[in-house]
Amino acid sequence: MSFVDDEVSDCGMDSRSRLESYVFSCELSSEVPFYTFQADEDEDEDVEHFLELKTICLGDCAKEENNVVEVTAMNHQGKKISVPVANLNISCLPMVSLGEFELMAPVTLRLKSGSGPVTISGLHLVATENEESEISDEDDDDVGEEEMPSIKPAKKKQKA
Numbered sequence: 001m002s003f004v005d006d007e008v009s010d011c012g013m014d015s016r017s018r019l020e021s022y023v024f025s026c027e028l029s030s031e032v033p034f035y036t037f038q039a040d041e042d043e044d045e046d047v048e049h050f051l052e053l054k055t056i057c058l059g060d061c062a063k064e065e066n067n068v069v070e071v072t073a074m075n076h077q078g079k080k081i082s083v084p085v086a087n088l089n090i091s092c093l094p095m096v097s098l099g100e101f102e103l104m105a106p107v108t109l110r111l112k113s114g115s116g117p118v119t120i121s122g123l124h125l126v127a128t129e130n131e132e133s134e135i136s137d138e139d140d141d142d143v144g145e146e147e148m149p150s151i152k153p154a155k156k157k158q159k160a
Contacts, residue, residue, distance in 0.1 A: 017127055017128065017129055018127070018128050018129070019125060019126070019127050020125070020126045020128075021052075021123045021124065021125050021126075022123065022124045022126070023121075023123065023124075024037070024051060024052075024121065024122045024123055024124040025119060025120065025121045025122075026109065026119070026120050027059070027116070027117050027118065027119050027120075028069065028109060028110070028111040028116050028117070028118045028120065029111065029115060029116035029117040029118070030111075030115040030116060033110060033111045034108055034109060034110040034111065035108070035109045035120075036106060036107070036108045036109075037049075037051045037105055037106065037107045037108075037109070037124070038105050038106040038107075039105045039106070046128055046129045047126060047127070047128050048104065048105075048126075048127045048128075049104070049105040049124065049125070049126055049127075050102055050103065050104055050105065050124075050125040050126075050127065051102070051103050051104075051105060051107045051122060051123075051124060051125070052100055052101065052102045052103075052122045052123040052124075052125055053071075053085070053098045053101040053102075053103070053120065053121075053122040054097065054098060054099075054100075054101075054121055054122040054123065055095060055096065055097050055098065055120075055121050055122070056069050056085070056086040056088065056095065056096050056098065056118060056119070056120050056121075057088075057094065057095040057096075057118070057119050057121070058088050058089075058090055058094045058095065058116070058117070058118055058119075059116065059117035059118065059119060061117065062088075062090045062094070062114075062115075062116065062117060062118075063090070063114075063115060064089070064090055064091060065089070065114050065115065066087055066088070066089050066113060066114055067086075067087070067088045067089070067111065067113065067114030067115070067116055067118050068084050068086070068087050068088075068111070068112040068113045068114060069084065069085055069086040069087075069088070069109065069110070069111060069112065069118055069120065070082050070083065070084045070085070070109075070110045070111075070112040071083055071084075071085050071103065071107060071108070071109060071110075072107070072108040072110065073103045073104070073106070073107045073108075074104065074106075082110075084112060085098065085101070086098075086118075088114075088118065098122075101122075102125070
C-alpha cells in the first residue's frame with residue numbers, strides 16, 4: 001500500500017519532494033520487548049524515513065497489569081531521548097490513539113513494563129527528492145505566460 005503526495009509540508013520538505021507511505025505494525029511482548037525502526041544504510045542520501053505512530057493496543061491475551069510503552073528517538077539537538085507514550089491496562093485503557101505522532105528514524109519502541117502483547121501501528125513515511133527539483137524556477141516562469149493588458153478602474157458617472 002502506498003500513498004504519494006507531491007506537495008508535502010509536514011516533514012519540512014519543499015513542494016518538489018515526494019512522500020510515500022506504507023502501513024507499519026509491530027508487536028511487543030515479554031519475548032520481544034523492543035523493536036528498532038531504522039533506515040537502510042545502503043540508500044541514497046536524498047531519502048529520509050519517518051515513523052508516524054497512530055495507535056497502541058493491547059492484544060486479546062493481555063494480563064491484568066500495566067503495560068508501559070516507551071519511545072526512544074533523537075530530539076532537536078540530536079541527542080537520544082526516551083519518553084513513555086502509553087500506559088495501557090486491559091480493564092480501563094486497552095488502546096490509545098496517538099494521532100499523528102511523527103518521528104525521524106532511527107526510533108526504538110520498548111515495552112518498559114508489563115508482558116503485553118502490545119501492537120503498535122502507524123505509517124512508515126519515505127521522503128525523497130524528485131528529479132524535477134533540479135529545474136530552476138526561472139525556466140518555469142517563461143513557459144505559457146502571456147502578457148495581460150493593464151486593467152483601468154471604471155469611471156464614475158456624475159450626477160447632474
